[in-house]
Amino acid sequence: xxTNQSERAAIKDFIMREFLPxxxxxxxxxxxxLITGGILDSISTVKLVAFLEDRFGVRFQAHEMNVDxxxxxxxxxxxxxxxxx
Amino acid sequence: xxxxxNTKESARVFATEERETERSLHAAGFLSEVRxxxxxxxxxxxxxxxxxLVMHAYQVEQSFGLLYLTPLIFAGFIINALLPLxxxxxxxxxxxxxxIGVVLGLKQGLGLIAVGLGxxxxxxxxxxxxxxxxxxxxxxxxxxxxxxxxxxTSWASLPTLVLPVLxxxxxxxLAIYLYDLRHEKRPASxxxxxxxxxxLPNICFLLFPVVDYQTFRRTYYDSEAAPIxxxxxxxxxxxxxxxxxxxxxxxxxxxxxxxxxxxGGVVQSMLTTYLLxxxxxxxxxxxxxxxxxxxxxxxxxxxxxxxxxxxxxxWRRINxxxxxxxMKLFYYPSLMQLRRWGMTAALVGATLVVxxxxxxxxxxxxxxxxxxxxxxxxxALFWGILGGFVVVNSLYEARRTRKRVVKKxxxxxxxxxxxxxxxxxxxxxICVLWSLWSSPSVAEWVALVSKAGNSGASAFGLLLLALxxxxxxGVLIQYATxxxxxxxxxxxxxxxxxxxxxxxxxxxxxxxxGLPQVHEQVGGPAQALVTSLQQEQLNRQDELQAEQGYYxxxxxxxxxxxxxxxxxxxxxxxxxxxxxxxxxxxxTRKTGDLQGYDLRPMLDVEFxxxxxxxNRWGMRDQDYEKGKPENTYRxxxxxxxxxxxxxxxxxxxxxWILEDRLNHESQRSRFDAYEVLNFAVGGHGLHQQVTLxxxxxxxxxxxxxxxxxxxGDLDRIVSRLAATLTENPALEDPSLLAxxxxxxxxxxxxxxxxxxxxxxxxxxxxxxxFGKIAALCKEHNVIPALAFMPLVGWEFEExxxxxxxxxxxxERFVLLDLREVYQSHDYQALRVAAWDGHPNxxxxxxxxxxLYQELLRNEALLGLGxxxxxxxxxxxx
Numbered sequence: 001x002x003t004n005q006s007e008r009a010a011i012k013d014f015i016m017r018e019f020l021p022x023x024x025x026x027x028x029x030x031x032x033x034l035i036t037g038g039i040l041d042s043i044s045t046v047k048l049v050a051f052l053e054d055r056f057g058v059r060f061q062a063h064e065m066n067v068d069x070x071x072x073x074x075x076x077x078x079x080x081x082x083x084x085x
Numbered sequence: 086x087x088x089x090x091n092t093k094e095s096a097r098v099f100a101t102e103e104r105e106t107e108r109s110l111h112a113a114g115f116l117s118e119v120r121x122x123x124x125x126x127x128x129x130x131x132x133x134x135x136x137x138l139v140m141h142a143y144q145v146e147q148s149f150g151l152l153y154l155t156p157l158i159f160a161g162f163i164i165n166a167l168l169p170l171x172x173x174x175x176x177x178x179x180x181x182x183x184x185i186g187v188v189l190g191l192k193q194g195l196g197l198i199a200v201g202l203g204x205x206x207x208x209x210x211x212x213x214x215x216x217x218x219x220x221x222x223x224x225x226x227x228x229x230x231x232x233x234x235x236x237x238t239s240w241a242s243l244p245t246l247v248l249p250v251l252x253x254x255x256x257x258x259l260a261i262y263l264y265d266l267r268h269e270k271r272p273a274s275x276x277x278x279x280x281x282x283x284x285l286p287n288i289c290f291l292l293f294p295v296v297d298y299q300t301f302r303r304t305y306y307d308s309e310a311a312p313i314x315x316x317x318x319x320x321x322x323x324x325x326x327x328x329x330x331x332x333x334x335x336x337x338x339x340x341x342x343x344x345x346x347x348x349g350g351v352v353q354s355m356l357t358t359y360l361l362x363x364x365x366x367x368x369x370x371x372x373x374x375x376x377x378x379x380x381x382x383x384x385x386x387x388x389x390x391x392x393x394x395x396x397x398x399x400w401r402r403i404n405x406x407x408x409x410x411x412m413k414l415f416y417y418p419s420l421m422q423l424r425r426w427g428m429t430a431a432l433v434g435a436t437l438v439v440x441x442x443x444x445x446x447x448x449x450x451x452x453x454x455x456x457x458x459x460x461x462x463x464x465a466l467f468w469g470i471l472g473g474f475v476v477v478n479s480l481y482e483a484r485r486t487r488k489r490v491v492k493k494x495x496x497x498x499x500x501x502x503x504x505x506x507x508x509x510x511x512x513x514x515i516c517v518l519w520s521l522w523s524s525p526s527v528a529e530w531v532a533l534v535s536k537a538g539n540s541g542a543s544a545f546g547l548l549l550l551a552l553x554x555x556x557x558x559g560v561l562i563q564y565a566t567x568x569x570x571x572x573x574x575x576x577x578x579x580x581x582x583x584x585x586x587x588x589x590x591x592x593x594x595x596x597x598x599g600l601p602q603v604h605e606q607v608g609g610p611a612q613a614l615v616t617s618l619q620q621e622q623l624n625r626q627d628e629l630q631a632e633q634g635y636y637x638x639x640x641x642x643x644x645x646x647x648x649x650x651x652x653x654x655x656x657x658x659x660x661x662x663x664x665x666x667x668x669x670x671x672x673t674r675k676t677g678d679l680q681g682y683d684l685r686p687m688l689d690v691e692f693x694x695x696x697x698x699x700n701r702w703g704m705r706d707q708d709y710e711k712g713k714p715e716n717t718y719r720x721x722x723x724x725x726x727x728x729x730x731x732x733x734x735x736x737x738x739x740x741w742i743l744e745d746r747l748n749h750e751s752q753r754s755r756f757d758a759y760e761v762l763n764f765a766v767g768g769h770g771l772h773q774q775v776t777l778x779x780x781x782x783x784x785x786x787x788x789x790x791x792x793x794x795x796x797g798d799l800d801r802i803v804s805r806l807a808a809t810l811t812e813n814p815a816l817e818d819p820s821l822l823a824x825x826x827x828x829x830x831x832x833x834x835x836x837x838x839x840x841x842x843x844x845x846x847x848x849x850x851x852x853x854x855f856g857k858i859a860a861l862c863k864e865h866n867v868i869p870a871l872a873f874m875p876l877v878g879w880e881f882e883e884x885x886x887x888x889x890x891x892x893x894x895x896e897r898f899v900l901l902d903l904r905e906v907y908q909s910h911d912y913q914a915l916r917v918a919a920w921d922g923h924p925n926x927x928x929x930x931x932x933x934x935x936l937y938q939e940l941l942r943n944e945a946l947l948g949l950g951x952x953x954x955x956x957x958x959x960x961x962x
Contacts, residue, residue, distance in 0.1 A: 036384075041397075043432070046432070050428065060421075062418040066299070068303075
């Protein structure tokens with residue numbers, strides 16, 4: 001498993017566990033819209049960001065809490081990778 | 086310092102995304118689009134044409150100037166769709182700027198654009214971000230000074246017309262723009278930047294959804310064009326439906342708060358007050374629909390907000406753009422700052438910041454649109470209570486995960502019942518809270534709610550039963566939905582065909598149903614209902630309130646801007662800046678007694694663009710001696726602005742014409758001359774006519790006193806007396822004092838409270854007033870008469886006229902019936918101006934003719950002596 005894949009898996013696991021308990025993991029794909037699709041609201045976005053900061057040792061800024069950075073698992077991975085340099 | 090996303094990397098991603106967008110856009114270039122989607126464009130154009138016809142037939146938001154824009158929208162849509170992509174944004178901008186000129190006029194339009202460009206320019210000055218913020222705040226403060234009237238300007242329409250529109254365009258968007266500019270990853274084109282501020286529909290809709298700058302850019306032709314256009318017409322159609330439903334409620338279902346007397350009335354009042362929000366959602370659907378026609382694939386602004394099942398759900402569904410704006414500029418920045426104190430404290434703190442900000446920003450918005458900065462107790466309570474519940478709800482959600490689903494869940498009675506119960510409970514709670522927010526004061530809201538106490542336990546039981554039935558209906562709907570039924574015409578993501586079908590059928594039904602040939606066939610209440618829905622007007626309560634606001638403005642210069650913008654925002658044509666009240670041009674003076682104010686003597690001024698003179702006695706009339714000349718018949722005319730002649734020149738008033746006619750056409754009269762003395766003063770009510778009669782009228786020796794009454798006077802008598810009593814006048818009349826005591830009304834009390842308390846005593850007040858005038862007439866051997874004169878576009882109701890007649894007969898008034906005076910004429914042709922319903926010169930001529938006929942008809946009773954043959958029939962009062 002590459003770093004990228006392990007990041008994806010960890011993020012997906014967190015989202016499934018926290019926001020979609022009991023749902024079929026196959027329904028959540030890398031490009032499933034999280035914010036515009038109604039899976040993440042403000043509170044869950046905050047929870048997700050707290051998790052990402054803890055798990056990956058990065059720090060988010062207020063203006064990054066939106067669809068441009070967090071709308072899909074792919075975007076989240078990309079955001080984290082670019083923060084990690 | 087937090088890490089932000091690597092800029093280089095971001096630029097790469099966005100460049101890729103942009104290329105993808107470009108590809109899809111170019112794939113959708115003109116020729117290929119015509120080849121691939123020609124029939125779809127034609128279908129959208131056809132639906133749009135039909136929809137615009139419906140909007141004209143039903144005068145949809147006519148007072149906001151929307152109908153001026155329909156040709157621009159239709160032609161603009163066609164041209165925009167046919168243009169190559171790179172020309173579309175510049176075209177949209179030009180169209181939007183042209184719309185500003187069409188609606189505001191060239192001078193005001195250019196002024197608005199110039200100030201707007203200046204503000205955008207400040208955002209881009211090559212100085213530090215902080216300096217730009219300071220400069221923008223300074224510019225904002227200067228404009229606010231102009232808007233609030235603290236800084237004077239010789240350009241009269243700048244603060245009252247240009248700045249409200251400028252405010253609507255810039256008051257929130259400038260903040261978002263500046264915020265995004267700071268974090269901008271992909272530079273925007275000039276067209277994008279300017280189009281964001283001067284969006285086409287904004288010129289008509291001052292209350293505008295707070296469109297996010299990033300969303301505005303991101304969604305521009307972000308998918309195939311034809312479905313975006315189709316979404317646009319569908320949403321515009323939804324907007325029309327919301328706006329017509331709003332009219333239905335506003336004209337026919339909302340009760341007069343003063344007449345609410347039981348639990349049923351309280352429930353009806355609360356429910357309909359909340360449902361009036363349909364106007365906002367209707368306007369927002371219309372706005373986003375128009376934007377979609379030009380390729381801005383913006384998301385929905387409201388999502389089934391009547392079906393919210395929790396406080397957070399409600400906050401997320403109603404005015405979604407506002408919620409997003411507050412999240413972006415207040416919630417996340419506060420939360421990130423506060424989270425060092427723990428997540429719970431951060432959530433509570435950030436949510437409170439959002440609701441406090443929402444409260445203040447609503448007043449800030451009110452300031453730009455209407456010129457005052459209200460901070461009222463109902464406002465504070467509404468946002469405080471809602472914010473408090475959202476905090477609790479957020480903490481609950483933060484601890485217990487709110488379940489989301491990506492696939493439909495299996496049906497469960499228990500879950501359906503819980504959801505239904507929560508939805509009905511939430512709806513009921515918001516109805517109550519909304520009625521508090523909409524009340525002028527907490528005391529008035531408490532007075533309204535306390536009316537429910539007049540009902541027995543059975544009424545409360547019935548209400549609970551109705552709510553339980555609603556819960557049951559909710560469960561049934563969920564069950565049916567789980568079995569594949571759909572209760573919406575289009576669903577959340579309709580196909581092009583289904584959307585087009587719904588829009589076409591809906592617009593055709595409205596269009597055909599609105600044809601006079603069709604609804605005249607139906608006749609009866611249905612015809613009256615359709616006719617009312619086709620007109621944009623104020624309902625009866627608001628007509629009275631608008632007049633009240635106007636009359637309050639007579640004595641209070643500061644109220645003018647408020648009154649003007651109330652007119653602008655409230656739904657009638659905007660009055661120009663020089664359309665001032667009597668008080669504002671200094672034509673009135675306070676009297677200190679129950680009359681309140683009168684006209685200054687020897688005036689020669691311009692009032693509503695007409696010459697306005699008063700004689701040495703303060704009458705809007707030519708000069709008369711106080712003593713009546715030998716062998717002269719004098720009529721004293723009492724009334725308000727319609728009799729005084731608001732908006733017409735001195736010699737155009739019906740009083741002037743009538744006097745001329747009496748003197749020229751009565752060759753065989755037994756009198757040498759007739760004089761009609763105009764004692765009318767704009768804004769005067771019955772108590773003022775009584776005071777005027779006691780103090781002045783009979784000094785002039787009239788033979789007859791004619792008091793002119795209008796539709797709505799039964800209510801107006803109460804509101805005007807309430808307004809006078811706030812001035813704490815000297816009260817001398819024992820019978821009036823007794824009446825006020827009985828109603829528990831005291832001088833100096835708030836007008837709204839006085840109105841509430843006096844309302845049940847309306848008939849007694851009229852009896853008192855009519856009795857006083859009749860007694861004074863009897864004492865001076867004068868004939869009392871009442872003239873029933875309609876307002877332009879507002880006829881007497883049968884019940885109202887029956888009540889007035891009954892009271893008048895008791896006091897032996899001669900009745901002069903002018904009710905049909907305007908009936909065979911187009912009301913619009915009789916108004917002094919589109920924004921002012923007083924009769925114009927033609928209207929006054931009609932009234933003079935009709936009054937002359939009525940005087941002839943009642944000649945014997947009045948002792949006019951107009952024909953020698955009738956001398957023998959003269960009777961004493």
